[in-house]
Amino acid sequence: LPRWQMNGHKRPLAVWTSATAQWTLKQKKPAELYRIPVSRPPILSGTSLLGKGALSTTSISPKEVMLTSERYGVQRLPFSHVSDSDLTFFEHLIPGRVITDPDELRPFNVDWLQSVRGCSKMLLRPRTAAEVSEILRYCNKRKLAVNPQGGNTGLVGGSVPVFDEIIISTALMNQVISFNSVSGILVCQAGCILENLNQYLEELDFIMPLDLGAKGSCHIGGNVATNAGGLRLLRYGSLRGTVLGLEVVLADGSILNCLASLRKDNTGYDLKQLFIGSEGTLGIITAVSILCPRKPKSVNLVFLGSPFYILIETSGSNSAHDEEKLNNFLEHVMASGLVTDGTVATEDKKIKMLWSLRERITEALTHDGCVYKYDLSLPVERLYDLVIDTRARLGKTAKNVVGYGHLGDGNLHLNITAESYSHSLLNAIEPFVYEWTAQYNGSISAEHGLGFKKKHYIQYSKPQEAVLLMQQVKAMLDPKGILNPYKTLPASS
Ligand SMILES: O=C(O)CC[C@@H](O)C(=O)O
Numbered sequence: 001l002p003r004w005q006m007n008g009h010k011r012p013l014a015v016w017t018s019a020t021a022q023w024t025l026k027q028k029k030p031a032e033l034y035r036i037p038v039s040r041p042p043i044l045s046g047t048s049l050l051g052k053g054a055l056s057t058t059s060i061s062p063k064e065v066m067l068t069s070e071r072y073g074v075q076r077l078p079f080s081h082v083s084d085s086d087l088t089f090f091e092h093l094i095p096g097r098v099i100t101d102p103d104e105l106r107p108f109n110v111d112w113l114q115s116v117r118g119c120s121k122m123l124l125r126p127r128t129a130a131e132v133s134e135i136l137r138y139c140n141k142r143k144l145a146v147n148p149q150g151g152n153t154g155l156v157g158g159s160v161p162v163f164d165e166i167i168i169s170t171a172l173m174n175q176v177i178s179f180n181s182v183s184g185i186l187v188c189q190a191g192c193i194l195e196n197l198n199q200y201l202e203e204l205d206f207i208m209p210l211d212l213g214a215k216g217s218c219h220i221g222g223n224v225a226t227n228a229g230g231l232r233l234l235r236y237g238s239l240r241g242t243v244l245g246l247e248v249v250l251a252d253g254s255i256l257n258c259l260a261s262l263r264k265d266n267t268g269y270d271l272k273q274l275f276i277g278s279e280g281t282l283g284i285i286t287a288v289s290i291l292c293p294r295k296p297k298s299v300n301l302v303f304l305g306s307p308f309y310i311l312i313e314t315s316g317s318n319s320a321h322d323e324e325k326l327n328n329f330l331e332h333v334m335a336s337g338l339v340t341d342g343t344v345a346t347e348d349k350k351i352k353m354l355w356s357l358r359e360r361i362t363e364a365l366t367h368d369g370c371v372y373k374y375d376l377s378l379p380v381e382r383l384y385d386l387v388i389d390t391r392a393r394l395g396k397t398a399k400n401v402v403g404y405g406h407l408g409d410g411n412l413h414l415n416i417t418a419e420s421y422s423h424s425l426l427n428a429i430e431p432f433v434y435e436w437t438a439q440y441n442g443s444i445s446a447e448h449g450l451g452f453k454k455k456h457y458i459q460y461s462k463p464q465e466a467v468l469l470m471q472q473v474k475a476m477l478d479p480k481g482i483l484n485p486y487k488t489l490p491a492s493s
Pocket residue numbers: 155213230358359361362373374405413414415
């Protein structure tokens with residue numbers, strides 16, 4: 001018999017507040033008030049990913065990750081090399097915020113998955129858009145390549161340098177600029193950590209419109225730059241809808257202030273959309289204006305099982321009404337035999353516990369060995385077929401082939417594990433997975449971006465004309481190609 005655990009415990013209603021909290025750069029620092037541990041713990045013991053808001057302590061990896069340039073055989077483009085006079089310039093511009101110590105630099109050169117590694121010799125920690133502007137103006141003149149970096153939680157190798165690009169960290173740009181509790185519009189700097197922003201908003205009876213497993217480390221600027229999807233997309237829509245404005249520093253150092261806080265604005269091209277999802281290749285996002293929903297007064301989470309497990313969260317304003325609707329749904333799916341078991345949670349602690357089962361799958365997979373990740377948009381009815389076909393194709397050459405994701409969004413996370421990295425396994429997976437996806441007009445990157453690892457496969461999801469136009473836009477905005485090179489787009493032929 002199904003074991004329904006209908007939890008009767010009700011949480012108190014959130015306290016209404018009409019106060020408009022105005023934060024300025026000179027006021028309290030929310031990111032400091034809400035400093036919390038990172039959600040994604042280190043993969044290898046001894047490798048620290050702590051302290052993205054502050055510099056990590058020295059960490060020694062027991063097994064050094066192979067250099068990206070060696071593993072993938074990439075040639076360095078003819079950018080300048082950082083010289084002593086460059087160092088003097090940056091130390092004068094942002095004293096005490098130029099990192100050159102190799103031990104301190106190590107975690108910023110390696111991605112969270114420990115799958116790609118660059119060899120940057122310099123990390124800069126600006127606090128303001130004006131400082132980012134000075135940095136880029138100088139780098140552009142000197143033809144020094146840069147790698148913008150937020151929380152370094154990306155999964156496609158987009159957030160770490162490929163060679164010796166200068167890392168520009170957003171970590172110290174962590175101030176809330178303003179929040180309007182009538183409109184729900186938050187304006188903040190790019191380096192605010194997603195979870196800190198959510199906690200800040202919850203106290204004001206609002207929430208962030210996005211939520212990710214990496215929330216404890218990822219920065220809102222990085223979320224926007226990669227157009228991160230996550231766990232609330234089905235409910236609140238993508239960042240392409242909720243982001244109302246951006247402040248961006250362009251390759252030549254000019255500051256594009258499109259930080260509008262308007263729900264409607266039809267004056268010309270919507271330039272902010274160019275930077276959403278551009279992965280730091282067109283400009284560095286320094287501030288974000290984002291529309292935040294009210295904190296729901298009633299939340300229900302159901303964890304259901306048949307051949308698959310599924311988590312469904314409902315959020316609304318009337319718990320009696322919400323529970324009645326949910327119970328009708330549950331009776332229906334149970335009676336039809338679609339669902340054989342499950343549990344319902346309304347209590348905060350249990351909701352968090354159930355969500356952590358879902359949020360920590362990525363981390364769990366890293367314990368199974370080397371992980372090959374695919375993030376695909378497919379027609380929902382085809383979603384799992386790819387897992388079955390991949391399993392059949394790879395046979396024993398893979399350890400595990402698993403599929404999970406965001407069913408409501410038609411987004412499959414296909415993950416293949418093996419004892420160690422091998423070119424031959426990679427060649428058995430790619431382009432098979434991309435061809436499979438393209439035959440159903442899917443997308444080869446639903447929400448993770450193309451970064452370094454997927455840039456050569458863009459043509460499986462975009463026509464040649466679109467790729468060409470993207471390359472032209474890139475050449476116009478960044479003629480010297482200094483912004484996050486080797487990422488997102490294949491080199492123009
Ligand atoms: O690790 C993955 O493949 C997916 C990561 C993330 O997008 C998730 O939905 O948990």
